[in-house]
Amino acid sequence: MSTAAVKQSPLTGWIAGLVLAILFVLSLFTGVDELPFGRVLSDGRGIELVLVSRLPRTLAAILAGASLAIAGLIMQTLARNRYVEPSTAGTAQSAELGILLVTLLWPAANLLTKGLIASAAALIGTSLFLATAHRLPPTQPFLVPLFGLVYGGVIGAAVTFVAWQADLLQYLSIWTNGDFSGVLRGRYELLWLGALMVVFAWFIADRLTIMTLGRDASIGLGIDYRRMLQLGLVIVSVISALSVVIVGVIPFVGLVVPNIVSRLMGDNLRGTLPAVAASGAVLVLGCDILGRLIRHPYEVPVGTVMGCVGGLIFLWLLFRRPSDV
């Protein structure tokens, strides 16, 4: 509902948007090949580099970051628990299992097919997680993320085992550790589907917010709770699976970004969704740029950078109590 949230969303939203614009430009000029500002327009090779590699990479980071943050937010809404996210609760691992199986059984499959099958696998894995999570006693909120970790760990172990058996272990790290260095024009565009999911989430934002009030309150307000659960599951699964297929797992985005925004702006999704998406994009793009700079001219994968940065932010969140208004 667009009453109070809209009033104070501009600040957080605009700041995130401004930082994102700065990072966008920075990202176009950061990389192994030197590319001074002046040369972009004067030199054909410079334009080519931007169009084929730098721009796709930058867009991929923005799309993945924004959609993963939204996926985390929706996952938390569905599980009614703030400490779950797709990469730690079996969604990403199920997607990996899906890709692995396609790679084994149908090596010639194109990216779209892989993406679809990974999404289907993620959907099954996440549904099982949620069905179990809803049975855990609500009085012990830490059981849900704990169960998620174990569940994701078991599926992850199965993935490793299958990959080892099939002698595909060296492929595995492509999916398990997020990395934008391989992103080129023509290889990342599926991520726009994730952006589409974000737009869709914005359309059902009020319903999702009502779902955070619980099943009974949702039904009382005339919402089809089961169907909304299913829709939410599809959004989460498609976003996570696509980003696993295209860039690999990027941890923590879906966890820390929604939590920070919730503390600053509350949980009225109609107002907070844009800020969550923008902040997710800032975090992932920022970590990718950092990864390109730390050991220049070598690169550190974004998954690794995010593991450190995201982990630190998460610890900070845990130890700092929410500020009251």
Added chain:
Amino acid sequence: MIRIENVSLRHGSAEILHDISLTIPKGGITALIGPNGAGKSSLLSLIARLQPLQSGTISIDGFPVDTTPNRDLARIIAILRQDSIVASRLRVRELVGFSRFPHSRGRLTAEDRVVIDQSLQQFDLADLADRFIDTLSGGQRQRALVAMAFAQATDYLLLDEPLNNLDMYFARDLMRSLRRIADENGKTVVIVLHDINQAGAYADRIIAMKAGRIAADGSPAELLRPEILQAIFGFRMEVADMGGTPVVLHFR
């Protein structure tokens, strides 16, 4: 009119409700009383289609609750559950605003805003309207939830122990508000109460439940008598008459 016919409910081998038949006419306040575990909350959640009917039928104004579309029912009946927890960080005004969802599906109209403001005023929440729910006291939170049920503006209002956490001032205030919407707007209120004196003072009719059955049903004057209360609650209590209102001395 709420019409309940031959409704039974089991959880595993335990029979929670035994063949309940009951008609609650339109308008007025009906209080449900009875010991813990009598089945009051179960009955309310069946009426509000929060759990599926196992046997029997329930209809509201002729609409069967099990086949009428959910969003249509949401414009006829509102329920406040006994143990509602709001874990989300929503502002009071936002929370109350969401009760308008069945009417405007997310786009607040001018009329919605009037209803929301009235409801905030009614429960003394105007000063707290921009506070996050998780920063309120238990009683303030309870008032916000009641305000939310009010703002849904349905003809039927089911309230399960809404006086929980409310101090005397706001408990009285809520009961008077309920009396007013029943008298002035023709609303039908079904309310679970543990304070039988509130029931005696404000309800038109009291229905007592015990062990999944209806143990007694009548006006406060008919129902609040020592022998009936003893049969329901299992101990003897005196009933005094204070200018026409029966007052049960249950604390002695």
